[in-house]
Amino acid sequence: MIGIINYGLGNIKAFSNVYDRLNIAHFYISTREDLKSATKIILPGVGAFDHAMGMLNKSGLRDDLDEAVLEKKIPVLGICVGMQMMANSSEEGTMPGLNWIAGTVKKFDFLAPDVKARNPLPHMGWNQIIIQQDSFLFNDLDEEKRFYFLHSYYFDCVDKQHSAASAKYGFEYSCVVNKENIYGIQCHPEKSHHNGVSFLKNFAVN
Numbered sequence: 783m784i785g786i787i788n789y790g791l792g793n794i795k796a797f798s799n800v801y802d803r804l805n806i807a808h809f810y811i812s813t814r815e816d817l818k819s820a821t822k823i824i825l826p827g828v829g830a831f832d833h834a835m836g837m838l839n840k841s842g843l844r845d846d847l848d849e850a851v852l853e854k855k856i857p858v859l860g861i862c863v864g865m866q867m868m869a870n871s872s873e874e875g876t877m878p879g880l881n882w883i884a885g886t887v888k889k890f891d892f893l894a895p896d897v898k899a900r901n902p903l904p905h906m907g908w909n910q911i912i913i914q915q916d917s918f919l920f921n922d923l924d925e926e927k928r929f930y931f932l933h934s935y936y937f938d939c940v941d942k943q944h945s946a947a948s949a950k951y952g953f954e955y956s957c958v959v960n961k962e963n964i965y966g967i968q969c970h971p972e973k974s975h976h977n978g979v980s981f982l983k984n985f986a987v988n
Contacts, residue, residue, distance in 0.1 A: 784808035784986050785820030789841035791834050792826025792864065796972035800979055806986045814846045822986065823847075823856055827863030831887060831935070832875030834863045851882060857963045859985050865959065865966030866937055874935055883961045884940035892952050901952045904934040911947045911957055911969070918988035919946070919958070919965065922980045929969035929977055931957075937968065 784801060786794050788810040801808040811817050825847075827834045838844055850856045860868050869879045872887035879887070892900045908928045913920050920927075936955040939945050947958035949968075957968040965985065971978030 783819060784822050784824060785811040785816065786824045787826065787838075787841075787843065787847070787864075788812045789843060790837045792828050792861070793972065794826055797824055797826065797982065800972055800982050801986065804979070804983055804986070806983070808986075811843065814842060817843060817846050817850060820850070820856065823850065823858040824985075825858055825860040825864035825867065827861065827865075827867060829863060830874055831863060831866055831872035831879075832877045834867055835875070835877045835879065838867070848880070851964060855963045857985070858965065860964075860966035861972075862933065862968060862970060865968055866935060868959070868964060868966050869937055872935060882964050883937075883944055883959055883966070885944070885959075886938050887935045888938050889935050890952060904932055905951045906932045909949050909951065909969070911949050912954070913947050915946045915960070917946050917958075917960065919960075919967075919981055919984045921984050921988075923977050927977060929957075929967075929971065929974040929981075931969045933968060937966065 786797050851858050866887040867879050868882040869885040869887050870881050873889050909931050911927045939956055944959050944961045945956035946960040948954045949957040959966045971981040
């Protein structure tokens with residue numbers, strides 16, 4: 783059953799609404815006991831990196847979540863800041879991340895000499911994703927593969943093989959990451975209409 787981590791951040795009701803429409807069983811994970819019932823996990827997140835990490839650490843779920851993901855290999859999907867938290871660290875703050883996928887969360891730098899476009903921040907609105915790896919997550923997407931984004935930081939993977947899809951905003955960056963049972967998406971599938979619903983369904987049923 784899909785368990786949605788409820789640690790005080792992220793619009794968890796939006797994910798619940800999607801799964802209600804799809805008639806896919808799900809529940810909120812608020813305690814360590816709840817976590818034991820999850821066969822797949824969604825880690826949502828909004829706002830600043832340090833605040834999100836602090837809220838997760840205070841929730842009492844951190845150690846059990848690490849065990850579920852790293853030892854029991856339960857599939858997990860991090861969304862927006864939930865994806866960024868999977869990295870080692872972030873330029874947005876000073877706290878360590880979950881260290882699930884080696885990488886650093888970096889701020890878009892539009893002053894760098896190799897950046898072709900000087901785009902405003904945050905990156906907000908609809909953008910196309912570029913699939914780099916075959917994955918069940920991308921089944922049944924529209925041909926244009928457009929998703930809704932809202933962020934100023936991006937996940938820079940140490941191992942580029944962990945980048946499953948990218949997007950372009952001044953330069954090309956990873957917007958979907960994957961390492962074994964660990965998945966993350968930078969954009970907001972819960973706000974991305976058909977493509978977002980397909981993405982969340984794919985995670986749930988495959």
